[in-house]
Structures are given as C-alpha cells and as structure tokens.
Amino acid sequence: MKRFHVHVSVEDIEDSIRFYSAMFNTAPTVQKPDYAKWMLEDPRINFAISQRGASAGVNHLGIQVDSDNELAALQAQLEAANLSVVSEPQTTCCYAESDKHWTTDPSGIAWESYRTLGSAPTYNRAGAQATCCAPPSPKLQTLPTDATNCCALGSGCC
Template identity: 60%
Template sequence: MKRFHVHIAVEDLAASLRFYSKLFAMQPSVVKDDYAKWMLEDPRVNFAISQRGGKTGLNHLGFQVDSAQELALMREQAERAELSAVDEAGASCCYARSDKHWIEDPSGIAWEAFHTLGEIPVFGEPAVKDSPAASVCCPPQAAATRPKCCG
C-alpha cells in the first residue's frame, strides 16, 4: 500500500516541530537535530521537515511503498507513461537507506517513489560518489544547481 510523502525545508525546525505536532495532534516518529518525520495513518502520509540551510518551502513529493515489487511496478508505470526517471539503489537519505527513483513534473517539482530498506545514523550521503544524480535527501540535479541541503 502506498503512503503519500511530503518533504518541506523549514527555516526554524523547533517552531515547525511545535506547529506540525499541534496540526497533526501527535509528536513526530523521528526527531533529529535537523529533521523530523510524522508517519500519519489518516490520511496515510509520510510528512517530513528538515532544516539543512537550503531554500525553504517544498523540497519534494513522493510515494513510499511497502515492497520492492511495488516500487518496480511504479517504475514500470513511469516507463509506460514515457516519464524519464532517475534510479537510485541503496540511497542514503533522511536517516534511511532506500531504493528509489525520481521524476520531475512540468513545473520542475520533483517526485520520488521509494522503498525504505532500513535506518541509518546520518542524514544522507551521495548514493554514487561524484554522480550528478547522487542525492542527499534531495531530488537529483546537476551538481552546479544542487541546493545546500544536498552537499
């Protein structure tokens, strides 16, 4: 079953933690010095915020899936629709290791589909050293235009 994913870059993590905890009437399931995540059940949303020194606002949207098979089906759907996708196997992002792929809408909004493989102790690291597609919890882009959150 899919879970909708929203990731927002915030200016003040502490203030945003208080606001979203009140809005969702619950505390986040993950809290780090630069990141927090709520796994909401109604509606099923993985809502994340981070303070990483980049531009505030929408970072990206996506779908979290429960299995590698479901991720493969979403990748096949993108191919059938002739949507160009960037694959990242074993990506380190947002304190988790995931297999994922990215697509971009006509307005430039990044969408990821991902299957979480496990937790990691760091925010992220490039999936492939020196690759322009390597992300640190950000959509893949050319290194010259990569936001500060992406190292």
C-alpha cells in the same frame, strides 16, 4: 478519517494532468479548465521537514511503498507514461537506507518513489555533501546517476 492535502501550482494544466494521472495511475476525480483534483486512498502520506540550508517551501513530494514489487510497479508505470526516471538503488538519505526513483513534474517539482530498507545513523552517506537527494532540474535525463552517493543528483532531500 483525515486526509493530507497537497496543492501545487502548475504552469501547464494539461501536461500536469497527464503527469499526475500517470503518477497516481488514475484520472482526476474533479477536472475543470484550470483545476484538477485526485481523491486518493492509496498512498498514505509520509510528511517530513528538515532544516538543512535549502530554501523554504516544497522540497519534493513522494510515494513510499512497502515492497520491491510495489516499487518496480511504480517505476514501470512512470516509464510506461514516457516520464523520465532517475534510479538510486541502495542509497542513504534522510537518515534512511532506501531504493528510490526520481521524476520531475512539468513545473519542475521533484517526485520520489521509494522503499525504505532500514534506518541510517547519518542524514546522508558518509563523506557526501551536506544536502542530498532531490534532483535540482526538471530535466532528469541530463543528470548524472551514482548509486553510491545520493547527493550526486543535486540538492534538497527527503
């Protein structure tokens, strides 16, 4: 079986280990003074690309779930770890309608937890900006939330 690999450079290894242990709900399988690795069987990976005017590179990372219960459990897991979470219920972004929650790791990389509710004919909600979704700042608690417009949170997307 193949496994998708993502390697992220971080600014603070200890803060990042705490963040990712909370995100994945497990400790690293390998941990060194300057390195940590989680070998995960769940979640499977959903990889997407887009060309929408954003800078090339990692836009954001995420975990897609299949049920409302799984999404609620993931949100509770992040909040229990005192991580800032921004919720976007019933939003349209990346040609899909979704319920989602955003958090940002200590290095400023956006993480999306979401459940796809259905497909959408447009990249984002009609009348919204050309880009949508990923919060542009590691300080999520300072961002406005608007459930009717995923683009209210900033640039980037799914």
